[in-house]
Amino acid sequence: MATQSELTLADYTFPAARLRRRISTPARTPLVLIACGSFSPITFLHLRMFEMAADYARFNTQFEVVGAYLSCVGDAYKKTGLVKAEHRVNMCSLAVAQSSWISMDPWEALHAEYLETAKVLDHFNYEINEVLGGVETGEGRKKCHIALLAGADLIQTMSTPGVWAESDIDYILKNFGAFIVERTGTDIDEALSTLQPWKSNIWVIQQLVQNDISSTKVRLFLRRDMSIRYLVPEPVVQYIEEHELYDDDGAASTGSRSGKGKGAEGGQEAKPAGEAGSSGSGGG
Template sequence: MTSGTSDSGTQTPMAPTAQQPTPDGEQAPYAFPTEKLRLRQTQVGKTPLVLVACGSFSPITFLHLRMFEMAGDFIRFNTDFEVCAGYLSPVSDAYKKVGLAPGHHRVNMCSRAVEQSAWLMVDPFETVNSDEKGEPQYVPTAKVLRHFDHEINTVLGGIEGTDGQRRKARIALLAGADLVMSMGEPGLWAPQDLDTILGQYGAFIVERSGTDIDEALASLRQYEDNIWVISQVIQNDISSTKVRLFLKKDLSVRYLIPDPVVEYIDEHQLFSEPNPSKSRSGTPDVTAGPSNSKPIKG
């Protein structure tokens, strides 16, 4: 997840200075994705809500996708919100995390993973931000949430209610319990960032095995009204780190990540040197030849 580097300075969301990737490798001007954003509510008396998950997604797994579905069910039965969209926001290459694939590949993998979803989208905002030298620019989580607030509530004018009146959508972070654990550690997150993320916007947190959510929340009591904890009824510990380890060992990752992502990783030989006799799905590749055995950096 993106960390809470200080957000000092202007409150105006930064505009991307680069171009976003397209599946065919060409570059296109950045445009905020709205194709699955529901601009009119269907439920009376509910507050429109947009969920945003920031992360590496290197690669995206079924757990990342399940988090949205779990949150959707929780919100429907336990809150006065109506979910109008969910967004994946892959971090910038400036994050420099171990195992981080290039931003355009992570955006493309996420895009393939949500193709069949009726409400999930991928925003390349973080990955296309660059400085005056054209180098990737790190985007703190607080600025990411303000970006969504600006695009949806200022540029688009909010969401239309069932009464025909437009109102501001609530923007909220969706994350795993490990993120809240880090927020509770002294000095790791800037106080002003926590005020923005948890005080102004709020967060839906999915419990994970091995994390003490109560301990994490104990140091965030001032934000407890803006933090919703979602129980993970069916335990799922699939992680990008484990998937990368499988790939490095040339093991099958099918049914750990979506098939279109498996195919994309295979196609671009991501995360490990390609094996000329075996695809990432674990199925022998009878078409593989000498040209497939060249080391590929990724």
């Protein structure tokens, strides 16, 4: 498989090999989970969020999960600790190499310009429902519901005035919705109180086993020359060591950005301001 540095948009093909093309219960709605973010680096919490969301959907909704995707922000997102997109895509690819249902899609990272979260979700909707035609049910074809998967930090940024354009919040939550994993230190009820118009399209997942791993903490450990094993997948540890990433936070990064647009770590971080002052979600 080509690494991200060898890929271009001209070479790009949508990674559909792990997308299940038929649901087992025709009455259910097929669901595809999308985690957008920095993933610098990807951690076990990022991966665990998919499993939590799949369990939640199976027991608490009429959805049937048929696939999941990681989508890394591109190099236009300037932030301290954000190594080049090719490294983050490669690390994510290594992290999900053994997964039967989680894929890495490099499409967002291949763009030189910053892409808003809404555009990324539109991309998945187009590829899965328009190009592939959704999934088979045994009683005909059904379009997949595309949903954002994020940490509670995302909802907190959405409820903070001035961080997101309301039109973008409305577009994302009305058309796609979000599965949100609760996070220590985030008052999810307070955050949701300002998002009542979209509450039926927001699913909150409780962490039954608390996990406080964050990309920020992993980078801190690396700067202090401390072990990060069992915080991130072993192939990612080896990749970081091989490429000498994060030795000095910022030295291998594409640049830094301060001010508005930076959200809490661990689950999701806000993307930099985009059109109409909007920002999106990011994982570390």
